[in-house]
Amino acid sequence: MGNKIENKLKALLKEGKKALAWLIDPDKIVEDLSFLQQVKEMSQLNLDFIFIGGSLIEKNDIDRIIKLIKEVDSELPILLFPGSVVQFSNHADGILFLSLISGRNPDLLIGQHVTIAPLLAKSNLEVLPTGYMLIDGGVATSVNYISQTIPLPNNKPELAVATALAGSFLGLRYFYLDAGSGAKKPVSSAIIQNVKKAVSAPIIVGGGLDSLEKVKIAYQAGADLVVIGNGAEKNLSLLTEALEYINVLNLSxxxx
Ligand SMILES: CC(C)=CCC/C(C)=C/CC/C(C)=C/CC/C(C)=C/COP(=O)(O)OP(=O)(O)O
Ligand SMILES: O=P(O)(O)OC[C@@H](O)CO
Ligand SMILES: [Mg+2]
Known part of the structure; x- marks a missing residue:
C-alpha cells in the first residue's frame, strides 16, 4: 500500500491549500465519450480527486468506469467512496475507509470493514481511515435511509466536535462532514470551523454544495477538500468555477 494520497493531502494541509473532489455516481453516466471529455477538461484545470460511489448503485460497472478514466488521465487519483462492500474495485488508487461515527449502526462502524479487510490487504489500494459524519441537511437523504441512522444536528457544533474528537482518539486520520447528497442546507460554517479547530486531520466537506457561493463558504470555514456531486451533474461549470477559485487561492x- 502506497501513501501518495496521504502525502498529497498532508502537503496541502501544511501549506493551507484547498482541494476539490468530483463525486461521480456510476449510475448516472449516460454516454462514455462525453463523460471522458468532461474528465479531460477537469483534469486540465487541476482537479485533485475523483470520488466514485453511491449509497445504492444499480449497475456494477465501477471497474469499467475507473479503467476508462485511467485511459484519459492515469495520474488523476480515483478514490472509492463506498456505500457498501460491493462497491469495490482493484483499479482505484485508494478507498475512503469510512466508519459512520455519527451513527450507531455497528455494520457501518466496523462490520463491513471486517468483510473487506482481507481483500484490501491483498490489493494495492491506499486505505484512508475516515470518520464519516452525517449532518442534518434539511431533507432525509438516501444515506439516512440506507444506513438507518440519524444525522448530527446542523446547529450543535459541540456534538460534531465530540464525535470528531472521539474518532481522532480512535486513530481515524480524515473526517468527512457530509450533509448528504442534494442536501437543502450544507454543513454549517460553525460545524466546519469547530471540527477543524478540534482535530488536526484533513477535513472533507460535501453535500448540497450546488453554487460557487456555498463552495466558497465551506472553504472559508476551514474545509480542506470539498466534494461536489449533484451540483456538477446539474451544471458542470460549477466544477470549473470552483477549480478556478481554488487555483487562484493556492497560487497566491x-x-x-
Ligand atoms: C468500509 C466499506 C467498504 C463500506 C462501508 C462504508 C460505510 C460505512 C458507508 C456509510 C453509509 C453510506 C451508505 C454511505 C454512502 C456514501 C455515498 C457514496 C454517498 C453518495 O451519495 P448518494 O447517497 O449516492 O446520493 P444519491 O442517492 O442522491 O445518488
Ligand atoms: O451530491 P452532493 O449534494 O454534491 O453531495 C456530495 C456528497 O457529499 C454526498 O455524499
Ligand atoms: Mg448516488
Whole structure:
C-alpha cells in the first residue's frame, strides 16, 4: 500500500491549500465519450480527486468506469467512496475507509470493514481511515435511509466536535462532514470551523454544495477538500468555477 494520497493531502494541509473532489455516481453516466471529455477538461484545470460511489448503485460497472478514466488521465487519483462492500474495485488508487461515527449502526462502524479487510490487504489500494459524519441537511437523504441512522444536528457544533474528537482518539486520520447528497442546507460554517479547530486531520466537506457561493463558504470555514456531486451533474461549470477559485487561492499561497 502506497501513501501518495496521504502525502498529497498532508502537503496541502501544511501549506493551507484547498482541494476539490468530483463525486461521480456510476449510475448516472449516460454516454462514455462525453463523460471522458468532461474528465479531460477537469483534469486540465487541476482537479485533485475523483470520488466514485453511491449509497445504492444499480449497475456494477465501477471497474469499467475507473479503467476508462485511467485511459484519459492515469495520474488523476480515483478514490472509492463506498456505500457498501460491493462497491469495490482493484483499479482505484485508494478507498475512503469510512466508519459512520455519527451513527450507531455497528455494520457501518466496523462490520463491513471486517468483510473487506482481507481483500484490501491483498490489493494495492491506499486505505484512508475516515470518520464519516452525517449532518442534518434539511431533507432525509438516501444515506439516512440506507444506513438507518440519524444525522448530527446542523446547529450543535459541540456534538460534531465530540464525535470528531472521539474518532481522532480512535486513530481515524480524515473526517468527512457530509450533509448528504442534494442536501437543502450544507454543513454549517460553525460545524466546519469547530471540527477543524478540534482535530488536526484533513477535513472533507460535501453535500448540497450546488453554487460557487456555498463552495466558497465551506472553504472559508476551514474545509480542506470539498466534494461536489449533484451540483456538477446539474451544471458542470460549477466544477470549473470552483477549480478556478481554488487555483487562484493556492497560487497566491505560493507567492506569499
Ligand atoms: C468500509 C466499506 C467498504 C463500506 C462501508 C462504508 C460505510 C460505512 C458507508 C456509510 C453509509 C453510506 C451508505 C454511505 C454512502 C456514501 C455515498 C457514496 C454517498 C453518495 O451519495 P448518494 O447517497 O449516492 O446520493 P444519491 O442517492 O442522491 O445518488
Ligand atoms: O451530491 P452532493 O449534494 O454534491 O453531495 C456530495 C456528497 O457529499 C454526498 O455524499
Ligand atoms: Mg448516488
Amino acid at each position: 499561497l505560493n507567492i506569499n
